[in-house]
Amino acid sequence: MKSSKFPLETGKSISVxxxxxxxxxxxxxxxxxxxxxxxxxxxxxxxxVVDDGGTDNLxxxxxxxxxxxxxxxxxxxxxxxxxxxxxxxxxxxxxxxGDAVLCMDGDGQHPPHLLLEMIRLWQQGNEMVxxxxxxxxSESLFLVKAKAIFYRLLQGEGRFKIPPNAGDFRLMDRRVxxxxxxxxxxxxxxxxxxxxxxxxxxxxxxxxxxxxEGKSKFRFRQLSELALTGITSFSMKPLRMVxxxxxxxxxxxxxxxxxxxxxxLFFGNPVSGWATLSAGIMLLSGIQLVCLGxxxxxxxxxxxxxxxxxxxxxxxxxxxxxxxxxxxxRETTF
Ligand code: UDP
Ligand code: MG
Numbered sequence: 001m002k003s004s005k006f007p008l009e010t011g012k013s014i015s016v017x018x019x020x021x022x023x024x025x026x027x028x029x030x031x032x033x034x035x036x037x038x039x040x041x042x043x044x045x046x047x048x049v050v051d052d053g054g055t056d057n058l059x060x061x062x063x064x065x066x067x068x069x070x071x072x073x074x075x076x077x078x079x080x081x082x083x084x085x086x087x088x089x090x091x092x093x094x095x096x097x098g099d100a101v102l103c104m105d106g107d108g109q110h111p112p113h114l115l116l117e118m119i120r121l122w123q124q125g126n127e128m129v130x131x132x133x134x135x136x137x138s139e140s141l142f143l144v145k146a147k148a149i150f151y152r153l154l155q156g157e158g159r160f161k162i163p164p165n166a167g168d169f170r171l172m173d174r175r176v177x178x179x180x181x182x183x184x185x186x187x188x189x190x191x192x193x194x195x196x197x198x199x200x201x202x203x204x205x206x207x208x209x210x211x212x213e214g215k216s217k218f219r220f221r222q223l224s225e226l227a228l229t230g231i232t233s234f235s236m237k238p239l240r241m242v243x244x245x246x247x248x249x250x251x252x253x254x255x256x257x258x259x260x261x262x263x264x265l266f267f268g269n270p271v272s273g274w275a276t277l278s279a280g281i282m283l284l285s286g287i288q289l290v291c292l293g294x295x296x297x298x299x300x301x302x303x304x305x306x307x308x309x310x311x312x313x314x315x316x317x318x319x320x321x322x323x324x325x326x327x328x329x330r331e332t333t334f
Contacts, residue, residue, distance in 0.1 A: 012099045013044035014119065014171075017092030019085050020049060020106035024056040026212045031065045033112045035072055041119050043098075046073035046321060049106070050092040053082030059318065066320030073321035080313040085217075086188040086226075087312040089168060093177055095317070102171040108212035110169045117204060118171045127173040127199040130166045133208045143223075150227045154192070154235055162195040162234070166203065170194070186304050186311060189230040196234075232301050239298065242291040249287065 016034055020027065031047065038045040051058050059076065066074045077095050079088060089103055100122050104110040110131070118129045151164040168190060172180070176199050183193055218226070231238065263269075 011042070011044055013046070013097070014038070014041070014100045014102060015046050015048055015096035015098035016115075017048045017050065017089065017096050017101055017103045018106040019052055019088035019092055019103075020054060020058065021052045021082060021085075021088075021217055022054040022056045022214065023106035024054070024058045024061045025214075026108045027058070027061050027065075027106055029212065030106060030108055030112065031061075031074075032068075034115065035065075035069070037112045037115045039071075041116060043119065046075065046096075046098060048075045048077065048092045048095050050088040050095075051076060051078040052085065052088035053079055062318065062320065075321065076318040078315045078317070080315040083312040085168070086190050089190060090181075090188060091312050091314065093181060096177065099174050100171055101174070101177050103168050105169065107214070107216075109208045109210070111206065111209055114169075114204065114206055121202050121204065122171050122173065125200065126202045127176050128194065128197075128201040129171040130163070130194075130201060130203045131169040131206050132163065132166045132203045133169075134165075134205050143220075146223075146227075150230070153231055153237060160195050160198060162192050162230075163203065166191060166194075169206075173199070175199070185233065186307075186309065187229045187233050187301050188311065189226065189233050192230055192234045228297065229301075232297055238294045242294050245287060245291065249284065 016038070018027075018030075027049070034047060035045075049058070049062060059078075062074055062076045066072050075095055077091055079091060083091075092103070093101060100119070102115065102118065104112075114131055118131060121129045147164070151162070154162050172194075176194075176197060179197050179199075180193060183196075185193075
């Protein structure tokens, strides 16, 4: 399927989408190395950088990069504020015009030299090529364990698997991108959405490099929020767990009730058990509140979806493609 006017030649083209939040210093090095690799691929190419509400000099960095060589096609999409990486990625996918779209981080952790191998796998007929991180050496043991539990909670639902450690560093055929953009949900747990889509997929293991500049934007709080989004969008396990807990406690209460009646009838009732009573009430109120919280988490998601707000707002776009006149913006689904 040749769905875009980009590039002018009849050959295939690829768009590299990079969502960034204050990564201009890394991009100074990263963009030229991506350009160098893409030039070897023999494909027409463009880079789509999405500025997710950053405050650095990204605009100048992009302009300098584009002006250094007229064959460099770069779009800068500036969002009106920080909408989060998942929304920024979606913005990038909507602006990408290539026959394949490759998403990567802008902090230098995703090595550009892998791009050629990923492109080769796509040209062999794979519709999705996922670069899977071997081991995140910089992560604490606690984070590694927490992630393992998260993926366990997520798996076993439905007919598709969300591969652990498969992040956003991946190449997608235009067919996959079109399908992905048809998914209307607001809570976007991208890794889950990719897996839900299916398509012919291959994985390519790689070792992530350390960040070139600054710190990860995903602190524990952001990670746990993302994990909650993932679980509530892809798994009903917590809701089922709530009803199972309810059944379990009811069964226990029934047995205990029978025991009390039995004890009163056969041994008399020497009014005791205050400690058991108060501990029981406190424990059960706690459990009830936790269960309400679980249900509220899903209710909150429904509220978010019902509002139907756009996923992101584009403040402006700068198109440094030499082919600007020929480019047709894709229709927006959000
Ligand atoms: N990022 C973004 N918006 C955000 C947070 C992060 O666009 O709100 C970008 C960030 O600039 C980087 C990529 O997402 O290009 C991955 O972020 P980071 O390296 O902080 O995450 P990690 O590698 O720790 O998962
Ligand atoms: Mg990173």
